[in-house]
Amino acid sequence: MTVIDEPLAPVDPDRFRALLRRQAASVAVVTAAGDPPVGFTATSFTSVSLRPPLVSFCLARSSSSWPTVAGAEHIAVHLLGANQREVAQTFATSGINRFAAHSGWRPGPYGVPLLDEPVAWLLCRVTDRVSAGDHAIVLAEPLTGHHGEGSPLLYHMGRYAALQPTTKES
Structure with missing residues (x-):
């Protein structure tokens, strides 16, 4: 067991961000119908429940996508492939x-x-929105979906990454 022998530092927003950058996350683009439609890159997508099937993602309530997502009945979640870095970057860019x-x-x-x-997509019905700090947690029930082939796009330490193929040991 490792013993921490230094003073405990408070977890302010900068330290929190630095700590969470160490967690590798799949990269998703969430879309919703609107005039115009909205879409944004999310690394907070996760499965919540199998019975019933539920997923979640988080979105800052200050985001330009929030007003549309706040009223959307349906959304789609797209799990991006390793070859879709440009898609992730486009949907992460503000003001366009x-x-x-x-x-x-x-x-x-x-x-x-x-x-x-x-790599996969889910069309979902939004079931709930929970206020959590400066974000909202959006819960959604998958109605349909599809998956293809390929490796997922990941986000780690502020950069996009992909899994390296493993070699089978003899």
């Missing part, structure tokens, strides 16, 4: 029309934008 900057999408059920060629 993300759907004009990324032409690889089509309207899906309920008008929710569906991106081309993610």
Whole structure:
């Protein structure tokens, strides 16, 4: 067991961010129908429950996407592949029309934008929004989805990364 023999430092926002950068996370783009539609890159996507199926993601309530997501009945979550770094960057860029900057999408059920060629996507019905600090936790029930092939895009230490293929030992 490691003993900490230094004074305990408070976890302020900068230290919290530095600590959480050490956690590798899958990269997702969440989209919602609107006029215009919205989409944003999220690394907070996670499964919540199998029975019933539920997923969640977090979104800052100060985000330009929040007003649309706050009223959306349906959203889509796209798990990006290792070859989709540019898609992740586009949907993480503030102050641009993300759907004009990324032409690889089509309207899906309920008008929710569906991106081309993610590793997997889920079309979901929003079931709840929970206020949590300066963010909201959005809970959603998957209604349908699809998965393809490929390695996921990850985010770690402020950079996009991909899994390295493993070699089978003899």
